[in-house]
Amino acid sequence: MRARFVLKVLILLIGAIFLQSAVNAHVEQPKNLSGIGIDEKLGQVIPLDLSFYDENGNPVTLKQLIHTPAILALVYLHCPNVCSLLLQNLANVLNQLPAEPGKEYRVISVSFDDRENSRLALEKKKTYLKMIQKPFPPEAWRFLTGDQENIHKLTDAVGFHFKRVGDDFEHPVTLIVLAPDGKIVRYMYGADPLPFDLKLALVEASEGRIGPTIAKVVRYCFSYDPKANKLVFNMLKVTGTVTLLFALSFILFLLLKGKKPYNEERGE
Amino acid sequence: MTSTGATENLRPRISFYQDHHGILSWIFTLDHKRIGLLYLIFVIAFFFSGVVLGFLMRLQMLAPGNIMKPQEYNSLFTLHGIIMIFLVVIPAIPTVFGNFFLPIQIGARDVAFPRINLLSWWLYITGAAIVALSVFTGEGPPDTGWTFYAPYSLRTTVNVPLAVFGVFILGMSSILTGINLVTTTHRLRAPGLTWKRLPLFVWAIYATSWVQILATPVIGVTMVLIFLERFFGVGVFDPTKGGDPILYQHMFWIYSHPATYIMILPAMGIVSDVVPVFARKKIFGYTAIALSGMAIAAVGSLVWGHHMFVSGQSDFANLLFSLLTFLVAVPSAIKVFNWVATLHKGSVVIEPPLLFCLAFIFLFSIGGLTGLIQGALAPNVHLHDTYWIPGHFHYIIFGGMGFGLFAAFHYWFPKMFGRMYNRKMAIWAWAIMLIGFNIFYFSMLLLGWEGMPRRYYDYLPQFRTLHLTATFGSWILIAGLILMFGNLFRGLFKGEKAEDNPWNGVTLEWQIPSPPPTENFEQIPVIRHGPYDFKELEKNE
Numbered sequence: 026m027r028a029r030f031v032l033k034v035l036i037l038l039i040g041a042i043f044l045q046s047a048v049n050a051h052v053e054q055p056k057n058l059s060g061i062g063i064d065e066k067l068g069q070v071i072p073l074d075l076s077f078y079d080e081n082g083n084p085v086t087l088k089q090l091i092h093t094p095a096i097l098a099l100v101y102l103h104c105p106n107v108c109s110l111l112l113q114n115l116a117n118v119l120n121q122l123p124a125e126p127g128k129e130y131r132v133i134s135v136s137f138d139d140r141e142n143s144r145l146a147l148e149k150k151k152t153y154l155k156m157i158q159k160p161f162p163p164e165a166w167r168f169l170t171g172d173q174e175n176i177h178k179l180t181d182a183v184g185f186h187f188k189r190v191g192d193d194f195e196h197p198v199t200l201i202v203l204a205p206d207g208k209i210v211r212y213m214y215g216a217d218p219l220p221f222d223l224k225l226a227l228v229e230a231s232e233g234r235i236g237p238t239i240a241k242v243v244r245y246c247f248s249y250d251p252k253a254n255k256l257v258f259n260m261l262k263v264t265g266t267v268t269l270l271f272a273l274s275f276i277l278f279l280l281l282k283g284k285k286p287y288n289e290e291r292g293e
Numbered sequence: 294m295t296s297t298g299a300t301e302n303l304r305p306r307i308s309f310y311q312d313h314h315g316i317l318s319w320i321f322t323l324d325h326k327r328i329g330l331l332y333l334i335f336v337i338a339f340f341f342s343g344v345v346l347g348f349l350m351r352l353q354m355l356a357p358g359n360i361m362k363p364q365e366y367n368s369l370f371t372l373h374g375i376i377m378i379f380l381v382v383i384p385a386i387p388t389v390f391g392n393f394f395l396p397i398q399i400g401a402r403d404v405a406f407p408r409i410n411l412l413s414w415w416l417y418i419t420g421a422a423i424v425a426l427s428v429f430t431g432e433g434p435p436d437t438g439w440t441f442y443a444p445y446s447l448r449t450t451v452n453v454p455l456a457v458f459g460v461f462i463l464g465m466s467s468i469l470t471g472i473n474l475v476t477t478t479h480r481l482r483a484p485g486l487t488w489k490r491l492p493l494f495v496w497a498i499y500a501t502s503w504v505q506i507l508a509t510p511v512i513g514v515t516m517v518l519i520f521l522e523r524f525f526g527v528g529v530f531d532p533t534k535g536g537d538p539i540l541y542q543h544m545f546w547i548y549s550h551p552a553t554y555i556m557i558l559p560a561m562g563i564v565s566d567v568v569p570v571f572a573r574k575k576i577f578g579y580t581a582i583a584l585s586g587m588a589i590a591a592v593g594s595l596v597w598g599h600h601m602f603v604s605g606q607s608d609f610a611n612l613l614f615s616l617l618t619f620l621v622a623v624p625s626a627i628k629v630f631n632w633v634a635t636l637h638k639g640s641v642v643i644e645p646p647l648l649f650c651l652a653f654i655f656l657f658s659i660g661g662l663t664g665l666i667q668g669a670l671a672p673n674v675h676l677h678d679t680y681w682i683p684g685h686f687h688y689i690i691f692g693g694m695g696f697g698l699f700a701a702f703h704y705w706f707p708k709m710f711g712r713m714y715n716r717k718m719a720i721w722a723w724a725i726m727l728i729g730f731n732i733f734y735f736s737m738l739l740l741g742w743e744g745m746p747r748r749y750y751d752y753l754p755q756f757r758t759l760h761l762t763a764t765f766g767s768w769i770l771i772a773g774l775i776l777m778f779g780n781l782f783r784g785l786f787k788g789e790k791a792e793d794n795p796w797n798g799v800t801l802e803w804q805i806p807s808p809p810p811t812e813n814f815e816q817i818p819v820i821r822h823g824p825y826d827f828k829e830l831e832k833n834e
Binding site for chain 2: 061062221222224225260261264268272275279282283284285
């Protein structure tokens with residue numbers, strides 16, 4: 026009897042395992058359901074012949090700008106929240122970075138909004154350079170704007186997927202570190218890069234080594250809506266209540282039943 | 294403890310090993326002692342695979358970049374964590390020693406639900422097999438860290454779902470063991486064994502079991518939600534689908550912080566049982582130790598938010614969790630003071646089990662005090678996600694739970710196997726491990742203090758010396774481990790025959806033959822005094 030019971034349990038469990046691996050094999054990972062996010066392209070080289078406009082409105086290609094390790098920041102300049110935070114934090118980190126700007130690295134911000142022009146870029150550049158409290162050569166942080174075609178070629182090359190919503194955008198927040206030859210060596214997610222990470226990434230970029238992504242929680246430029254999650258919260262409430270009810274009845278059972286009578290135990 | 298059948302119990306009887314033969318008599322056994330040993334075999338096997346993974350991680354830090362690729366390093370620390378936490382330290386003491394000794398210590402013939410006990414073991418094996426399967430199938434082993442933080446765990450293409458499913462099954466095993474041991478303690482105590490006469494190991498396992506019952510369902514639900522999200526696209530944790538990654542962190546730590554008490558409480562129980570035996574003195578503050586265990590279980594269930602000080606939760610939540618964290622240190626300190634007070638003016642006999650307990654007290658104190666440092670809000674910002682954190686929790690989990698487990702090995706070995714290991718060799722192994730341990734993990738604390746982030750496969754040049762020291766320490770530690778397990782293994786086959794009560798313990802397991810007979814007691818004993826009344830023992834002799 027006992028063996029049969031155990032056998033049944035075993036069969037059930039083994040069945041569950043196979044079912045699980047079958048499910049696992051056939052379901053594709055849902056990638057970027059809403060079309061926003063990062064598709065990492067570590068190790069690939071971005072096209073350097075893309076042409077943008079610098080802060081003075083002069084055309085410039087990426088090739089002219091990238092000959093040291095470079096930090097690429099994809100933002101839109103009139104962004105009301107996370108991108109400005111990213112640039113502010115970046116300015117802050119650059120302030121602490123011992124590496125020499127212009128010689129050992131440079132920063133390139135590219136606006137992915139094709140409606141923005143170089144006049145706004147120049148204004149922003151002045152603001153952010155002021156935030157770096159040490160002398161910072163202006164040619165070491167460039168603010169580029171461009172047309173739709175070039176912007177999309179660049180964002181596709183680095184796997185950066187965003188969407189226009191009215192006047193604003195939904196987009197991931199990340200810095201991308203490039204080697205001197207334009208190879209993508211690291212993605213640094215989130216709006217607050219750490220000086221340590223950035224330093225390590227730049228060292229690796231100068232050696233052309235590709236680093237894995239560290240902080241993997243991507244921040245997005247839209248907020249969390251608790252109302253949309255009613256189902257989940259209800260589910261949590263239900264399971265929590267069931268667990269507590271079970272525990273309570275278990276305690277009651279233990280207290281009411283008390284110890285097994287002595288004789289019964291002895292008579293085994 | 295005196296038993297009515299004291300003289301009868303001295304009669305030689307066949308042990309539970311000789312009762313039945315063959316592999317089937319083991320894997321379908323209902324005997325709590327055999328089930329305990331089944332767990333033991335697997336716990337040791339997984340412990341060693343975890344040690345090998347840890348060894349490789351340290352080796353990587355010897356020459357970063359030359360030994361393994363970054364992705365491999367990610368998988369390595371993930372597997373090290375999953376194996377050590379879910380397969381070794383959470384189950385080890387309750388399932389091996391709780392199963393084997395709790396029924397004997399309360400004068401019962403078996404646990405309350407022997408069949409459920411066997412089911413727990415099968416679930417454990419199944420969960421472990423699934424976790425192992427996740428390493429070799431799919432697109433590679435998990436790389437999320439043992440915490441499976443969302444949304445990364447929802448997006449990574451490697452084999453996370455299978456590992457998560459394994460953890461779910463292991464959780465079920467853990468809950469069933471908890472229910473079993475709580476019921477056993479309530480219902481099967483021998484006549485005269487009141488709550489105030491329970492050995493402190495039983496109290497510790499009892500407190501632990503409640504945490505297992507109440508906290509484990511949360512991790513189960515969390516793992517199910519990860520499943521729903523991965524396969525059906527329900528937005529629970531992923532912000533692109535309207536979910537909340539912080540919710541995941543809450544749910545994960547509501548289980549996983551109490552889980553650290555599932556690890557440490559039973560080890561505290563072992564220390565409370567061993568110290569009085571080798572001090573030949575009644576334990577100091579019995580009630581305080583017993584109740585502080587329950588207090589740790591209760592308050593420890595409310596401190597999970599201290600893992601999330603920098604996650605962006607509210608300042609009020611941070612303050613509250615920090616305060617509770619400081620409060621939970623109080624019952625832990627009560628225990629430490631009581632153990633030391635027990636040793637004070639005792640007739641201390643230096644034997645391997647006691648030495649391991651002393652190491653526990655020392656290492657656990659360092660672990661506990663470093664815990665207070667990172668539990669304070671301001672230092673936490675500096676220390677968060679640095680090497681300090683793994684340094685701290687290895688002091689607690691390995692220095693505390695691990696050395697407690699080793700104390701149990703050396704204390705109960707003669708009772709479980711009826712043979713004795715080489716005591717001198719055990720003391721050597723203890724000393725080597727203690728030295729290696731401190732070189733290894735203290736370097737990690739220093740590295741973290743200086744800002745070395747955890748889980749990085751590489752480091753800046755200024756950290757080189759400390760990394761080398763830590764790796765060097767890991768070799769000493771592993772040498773000690775090999776010596777210790779080698780010595781115990783040799784004792785299994787070649788050790789001299791052990792007496793029934795080699796340490797002169799008073800608790801019930803020492804009043805029956807070594808190894809115990811299948812029925813444990815020919816007659817259920819009647820208890821007339823406490824578990825540490827050494828005078829009573831002398832009276833009987």
